[in-house]
Amino acid sequence: MEQTQETKETKKIILSGIQPTGEFTLGNYLGAVRNWGKMQEEYQCYYFIADLHSLTVHIDPAKRRQQTLQAFALLLACGIDPDKSLVFVQSHNKCHAEMGWLMNCVSQFGELSRMTQFKDKSSKHPDNINAGLFTYPALMAGDILLYQADYVPVGADQTQHLEFTRDIATRFNHTYGEIFKLPEGYFPKAGARVMSLQDPTSKMSKSDTNPKATISILDDEKTILKKFKSAVTDSEAKVCFREDKPGVSNLMTIYSAITGKTMDEIEAEFDDKGYGDFKAVVGQCVADELKPIREKYAELMNDRPYLEEKMREGAERATYIARKTLTKAKKRVGLLLEK
Numbered sequence: 001m002e003q004t005q006e007t008k009e010t011k012k013i014i015l016s017g018i019q020p021t022g023e024f025t026l027g028n029y030l031g032a033v034r035n036w037g038k039m040q041e042e043y044q045c046y047y048f049i050a051d052l053h054s055l056t057v058h059i060d061p062a063k064r065r066q067q068t069l070q071a072f073a074l075l076l077a078c079g080i081d082p083d084k085s086l087v088f089v090q091s092h093n094k095c096h097a098e099m100g101w102l103m104n105c106v107s108q109f110g111e112l113s114r115m116t117q118f119k120d121k122s123s124k125h126p127d128n129i130n131a132g133l134f135t136y137p138a139l140m141a142g143d144i145l146l147y148q149a150d151y152v153p154v155g156a157d158q159t160q161h162l163e164f165t166r167d168i169a170t171r172f173n174h175t176y177g178e179i180f181k182l183p184e185g186y187f188p189k190a191g192a193r194v195m196s197l198q199d200p201t202s203k204m205s206k207s208d209t210n211p212k213a214t215i216s217i218l219d220d221e222k223t224i225l226k227k228f229k230s231a232v233t234d235s236e237a238k239v240c241f242r243e244d245k246p247g248v249s250n251l252m253t254i255y256s257a258i259t260g261k262t263m264d265e266i267e268a269e270f271d272d273k274g275y276g277d278f279k280a281v282v283g284q285c286v287a288d289e290l291k292p293i294r295e296k297y298a299e300l301m302n303d304r305p306y307l308e309e310k311m312r313e314g315a316e317r318a319t320y321i322a323r324k325t326l327t328k329a330k331k332r333v334g335l336l337l338e339k
Helices: 002-010 026-029 031-040 059-079 096-105 108-115 118-125 131-146 159-176 219-229 246-259 263-269 276-300 305-334
Strands: 013-018 044-049 084-090 151-152 184-186
Touching: 002 184, 013 131, 026 246, 031 044, 044 059, 044 108, 059 084, 059 096, 059 276, 059 305, 084 096, 096 131, 096 305, 108 131, 108 159, 118 131, 118 184, 118 305, 131 159, 131 263, 131 305, 159 305, 246 276, 276 305
Parallel strands: 013 044, 013 151, 044 084, 151 184
Antiparallel strands: none
């Protein structure tokens, strides 16, 4: 047991927050989520449901509570083991709100105003440009710095926020003394890039208005097969991977990601078959791959006491870890600590 604990403590920390605003798509799964379980063996993984961040957008309160529960269950269903990884709900650990305010007070107005996501979201929600939307990079920085994270998984749209986090951590360390570790971006080996089933020149997205374009990892088998049956291909009726065949190439990419087969092997497999057969096989392959996740998710959602127990355990562990850093930061800035 001591050996295991020692090994666990020497692992690098990866931290990631997921907003409770929708289900993962097949693109999310093949591109990243499928590797999360494997990452637990190499890293100390901290995952949290970023429900405080979701407050920047108006959602029905009952829906937000349900989505938070669903997001937590979905993480576990995708292979996150709460005994190996730290999994919790952000608002269940009050240290996040406190650290967020400390980070607000070392953030410059000009820095926040240059954030491209603030500009993008402001244009999408012109009737709700709230202060939280403007300052949430400071809260995000607090999320990361609380846990002395070594790495943060970042996509192209999050690189700016990571740089902001490093900048204000450096500023805090310089002003008040060395406390925070400067996190680095985590860029895993690229997973499959899955495109829309209806517009294969665009990336698959849960925000797509065409329900036929996107596969949710919780779609049932019948729905998955139907969506693949209607997937856009072309008129050549030949299964091969070429730039001028984006629809077929997308289906081949999906099939390859799940089966491990090369493009040449897939072309040979369907050399004498039409698109109908090809779509059916790919659809069934995806349905079989996602079935265990869907079943595990349903099992978890039917056991709310278990989910609440794991949320509570996760919050307790998260608070224990985060409070150490928060206490040091409060002491350094001159706050009178409670006894």
